[in-house]
Amino acid sequence: MNLSLSDEQVFLRDAARGALSRFDTLEAARTGLEDAATLPDLWPTAVEAGWPGMLIPEDAGGAGLAPFDAMLVAEEIGRALAGVPFLGVLPATVLLAAGGDDRLAAVAGGQTRVAYVPARPPGDLDEPEWTTDAAGGGRGPAFQAGGAEGALALSGRAAYVPDAHGAELLVVIAVDERGEPVAAVVEAGASGVAVEHVQRYDATRSLAHVTLEGAPARPLSCSTEDMGRAWHLAQALIAAEAVGTVAAAHEMMLAYAKERFTFGRAIGSYQAVKHEIVEVLRQLENARSLLFYAGWAGERRPEEFALAASAARTSAGGALDMAARANINVHGGIGATWEHDAPLYFRRAQVTRRLVGGHGDAADRVAGELLLVADAAQG
Amino acid sequence: MDLDDSPEQAQYRATVRSWIEQHRSSAPPARGDAEDAAYIERRRTWQREMAEEGLVGVTWPKEFGGQGRGPLEQVIVNQELNAADAPGVIDVIGIGLMGPCIIAHGSEEQKSRYLAPMLHADEVWCQLFSEPGAGSDLAAVQTRAVKQEDGNWALTGQKVWTTNAQFSAYGMCLARTDADVPKHKGLTMFIVPMDAEGVSTHGLRQVSGEAEFNEVFLDGVVVGGDEMVVGGVGNGWMTALTVLMFERVMIGLSAEGFGYSADRFAPALAAVPHARTDKEVRKRFGQLSAELLAIRFAGFRALSALENGQIPGPEAGLSKITTVNAAIAAGELLADVLGPDALDESGEWAYMISFLPGLKSAGGTEAILRNTVGERVLGLPPEPRLDKGIPFAELRAKEKQAVAS
Ligand SMILES: Cc1cc2nc3c(=O)[nH]c(=O)nc-3n(C[C@H](O)[C@H](O)[C@H](O)COP(=O)(O)OP(=O)(O)OC[C@H]3O[C@@H](n4cnc5c(N)ncnc54)[C@H](O)[C@@H]3O)c2cc1C
Numbered sequence: 001m002n003l004s005l006s007d008e009q010v011f012l013r014d015a016a017r018g019a020l021s022r023f024d025t026l027e028a029a030r031t032g033l034e035d036a037a038t039l040p041d042l043w044p045t046a047v048e049a050g051w052p053g054m055l056i057p058e059d060a061g062g063a064g065l066a067p068f069d070a071m072l073v074a075e076e077i078g079r080a081l082a083g084v085p086f087l088g089v090l091p092a093t094v095l096l097a098a099g100g101d102d103r104l105a106a107v108a109g110g111q112t113r114v115a116y117v118p119a120r121p122p123g124d125l126d127e128p129e130w131t132t133d134a135a136g137g138g139r140g141p142a143f144q145a146g147g148a149e150g151a152l153a154l155s156g157r158a159a160y161v162p163d164a165h166g167a168e169l170l171v172v173i174a175v176d177e178r179g180e181p182v183a184a185v186v187e188a189g190a191s192g193v194a195v196e197h198v199q200r201y202d203a204t205r206s207l208a209h210v211t212l213e214g215a216p217a218r219p220l221s222c223s224t225e226d227m228g229r230a231w232h233l234a235q236a237l238i239a240a241e242a243v244g245t246v247a248a249a250h251e252m253m254l255a256y257a258k259e260r261f262t263f264g265r266a267i268g269s270y271q272a273v274k275h276e277i278v279e280v281l282r283q284l285e286n287a288r289s290l291l292f293y294a295g296w297a298g299e300r301r302p303e304e305f306a307l308a309a310s311a312a313r314t315s316a317g318g319a320l321d322m323a324a325r326a327n328i329n330v331h332g333g334i335g336a337t338w339e340h341d342a343p344l345y346f347r348r349a350q351v352t353r354r355l356v357g358g359h360g361d362a363a364d365r366v367a368g369e370l371l372l373v374a375d376a377a378q379g
Numbered sequence: 380m381d382l383d384d385s386p387e388q389a390q391y392r393a394t395v396r397s398w399i400e401q402h403r404s405s406a407p408p409a410r411g412d413a414e415d416a417a418y419i420e421r422r423r424t425w426q427r428e429m430a431e432e433g434l435v436g437v438t439w440p441k442e443f444g445g446q447g448r449g450p451l452e453q454v455i456v457n458q459e460l461n462a463a464d465a466p467g468v469i470d471v472i473g474i475g476l477m478g479p480c481i482i483a484h485g486s487e488e489q490k491s492r493y494l495a496p497m498l499h500a501d502e503v504w505c506q507l508f509s510e511p512g513a514g515s516d517l518a519a520v521q522t523r524a525v526k527q528e529d530g531n532w533a534l535t536g537q538k539v540w541t542t543n544a545q546f547s548a549y550g551m552c553l554a555r556t557d558a559d560v561p562k563h564k565g566l567t568m569f570i571v572p573m574d575a576e577g578v579s580t581h582g583l584r585q586v587s588g589e590a591e592f593n594e595v596f597l598d599g600v601v602v603g604g605d606e607m608v609v610g611g612v613g614n615g616w617m618t619a620l621t622v623l624m625f626e627r628v629m630i631g632l633s634a635e636g637f638g639y640s641a642d643r644f645a646p647a648l649a650a651v652p653h654a655r656t657d658k659e660v661r662k663r664f665g666q667l668s669a670e671l672l673a674i675r676f677a678g679f680r681a682l683s684a685l686e687n688g689q690i691p692g693p694e695a696g697l698s699k700i701t702t703v704n705a706a707i708a709a710g711e712l713l714a715d716v717l718g719p720d721a722l723d724e725s726g727e728w729a730y731m732i733s734f735l736p737g738l739k740s741a742g743g744t745e746a747i748l749r750n751t752v753g754e755r756v757l758g759l760p761p762e763p764r765l766d767k768g769i770p771f772a773e774l775r776a777k778e779k780q781a782v783a784s
Contacts, residue, residue, distance in 0.1 A: 001381060003381075258759065269762055269763075270762070281697065286669075289675075315673055362665070366666075367664040368661065370641050373642070
């Protein structure tokens with residue numbers, strides 16, 4: 001058994017931290033709320049670091065790394081509250097690689113930017129029915145794949161799609177007339193494609209509503225498993241980002257608890273404060289343990305990846321919600337001001353919780369996957 | 380990142396598995412009545428058989444009858460026993476805490492005298508630490524040990540919540556040898572033969588109705604001379620801290636050993652059609668299962684650190700809190716789903732539901748663990764204390780005064 005990071009993984013993580021430290025990402029997260037134009041463009045940084053190609057096989061021009069490696073980078077992005085196209089990009093690259101798309105090298109090299117337009121795979125109770133996040137909340141039907149022989153066309157709508165704004169290619173999961181899922185590539189500039197940039201509450205999350213009306217698409221030869229895997233990879237990346245954000249918030253509240261004095265004592269000596277900070281640590285460490293599960297399953301136990309990634313998101317999402325509020329709380333009044341950094345973590349938590357199926361759906365899937373295993377054991 | 384067995388570990392696992400398969404039919408049930416002498420005897424026999432096969436004290440050095448293997452091999456044994464639904468050792472306190480304590484602090488004579496019979500369950504051990512007036516504040520123990528003219532120590536006092544005392548041969552007892560120094564300083568750890576004159580043990584019934592723990596009265600018990608002291612006179616607090624550290628890690632990492640795992644709860648819920656489709660049930664089950672899965676991987680992280688010669692991180696200490704609370708949430712959920720039938724005391728869940736509120740305190744209460752992690756791991760300042768530097772005798776007088784006024 002060995003769960004320690006390899007030298008390459010330490011290097012990858014440190015390099016990510018170093019690359020992001022060249023920007024004042026926290027300040028950008030604040031000013032970006034009032035003027036999005038002030039947000040730094042971190043795509044060139046991602047390309048320079050080789051992130052778009054991390055999960056693309058080496059013979060197709062990528063680095064051939066594993067989901068856990070991508071999670072290490074995601075953690076650094078979350079730690080810095082950096083608005084880097086990443087969460088929406090990597091699942092798309094995995095689908096393109098599975099489907100053997102001929103533009104893989106350009107995608108890996110960052111010349112062509114892609115985004116994943118997610119569809120939620122059915123769980124243990126759902127009709128075999130794929131869904132997307134709907135504008136205004138809840139779920140809507142997946143994109144419909146139709147069109148004449150040899151000319152695939154997609155129609156439908158997905159809301160709050162991460163990193164779709166600015167992407168040249170959209171990798172869309174749709175269902176055909178029999179309800180079977182198909183993966184297809186759509187040019188963002190093609191007719192019938194509308195990508196509406198939406199910004200909600202957190203300047204570091206670039207989101208978009210994607211509407212397709214008979215948009216021309218090229219099918220990818222991906223299996224249903226590949227399409228489910230892309231969804232769960234997104235869940236694992238959200239979990240990893242959240243772990244990074246929680247770790248940063250935890251450091252911040254811990255430092256303050258040692259230097260702020262009331263009644264002649266550091267506030268961290270009071271149990272109410274101490275125990276709240278320890279609770280953040282407990283949840284953080286649990287979530288981190290589950291990142292190892294997701295990483296291991298991603299590489300070695302594909303049949304457990306849905307459970308592992310959903311458990312990681314459940315745990316990390318809960319930790320993020322708790323830590324973001326605790327951080328404000330430990331800081332008292334100053335923590336609730338615009339100028340302070342604590343609210344930036346809070347904003348991140350508020351939006352994260354509601355992306356790509358939402359936090360609650362992950363917990364539901366943990367239950368569903370475990371119940372399926374129990375059924376199988378019953379025979 | 381690698382969780383799979385190495386070829387040597389796979390080989391070891393196969394050997395362990397085949398031994399358990401061959402002997403499974405003679406093993407007692409994994410759970411039974413702690414007051415039923417016949418059941419306890421079967422559990423001792425089972426531990427002895429395992430010890431003869433080298434499946435007890437796997438990590439202990441070979442010179443003390445152990446196998447000199449790593450913590451991972453111990454985990455392999457635990458996993459295989461669990462998988463076969465076979466019980467582990469009866470003497471969890473001896474094998475988990477007191478053996479390692481003697482190995483760490485005991486004299487050569489103590490090691491050669493006590494460790495082998497402990498491994499074979501010929502002599503079971505208990506932990507005589509807590510008292511009516513000393514639990515979280517363990518250094519407040521009042522049991523007095525006085526050295527007599529013949530060089531023998533005589534112990535007088537009362538211990539409580541002593542698990543397994545009813546069938547133990549020895550107890551590891553924290554006692555006060557000097558009341559005129561501050562409380563942490565005047566303590567000494569003794570080995571107490573439970574059959575010595577003046578020792579009396581009375582079962583204390585717990586929430587479940589069973590008496591797994593006891594109160595133990597020591598009335599001028601002559602235990603012997605300095606050969607019964609572990610870790611030196613006046614060093615009892617150090618020795619106790621070693622035991623407490625082993626205890627927290629043991630409880631935190633043994634969620635599966637207690638049977639608190641998502642895989643065990645899932646079939647019970649899957650069998651109830653209305654539960655499966657109930658969103659609220661699913662949400663609660665998903666959340667508590669994520670916690671239990673996290674504990675499993677926190678355990679792997681700790682093992683991986685140990686294998687690499689590092690000390691496990693804070694996740695090991697916090698695991699106890701997670702384990703207990705996730706299991707409590709599971710019991711609540713099962714009872715909500717199954718209704719009062721889940722509370723039928725002959726059924727599968729009532730014992731677990733009754734045991735957990737106490738487990739929250741056992742081995743360090745949740746509040747105390749949070750203090751410890753906050754102070755030792757995070758470096759947060761402790762709360763001001765009113766007992767620092769004050770001789771123990773004086774402190775007691777002050778406390779009595781405070782309660783009276
Ligand atoms: C099932 C079970 C088995 C046990 N087995 C053994 C055994 O084999 N041997 C043995 O020696 N002991 C055993 N114990 C005893 C156990 O270690 C103690 O119960 C535990 O340490 C708490 O001590 P106490 O009961 O005196 O509670 P107290 O210390 O009186 O605590 C009462 C309450 O006050 C809180 N509290 C106390 N101090 C603080 C503080 N500084 N900050 C915040 N909150 C505080 C506690 O968290 C708790 O909620 C067992 C207990 C149980 C339940």
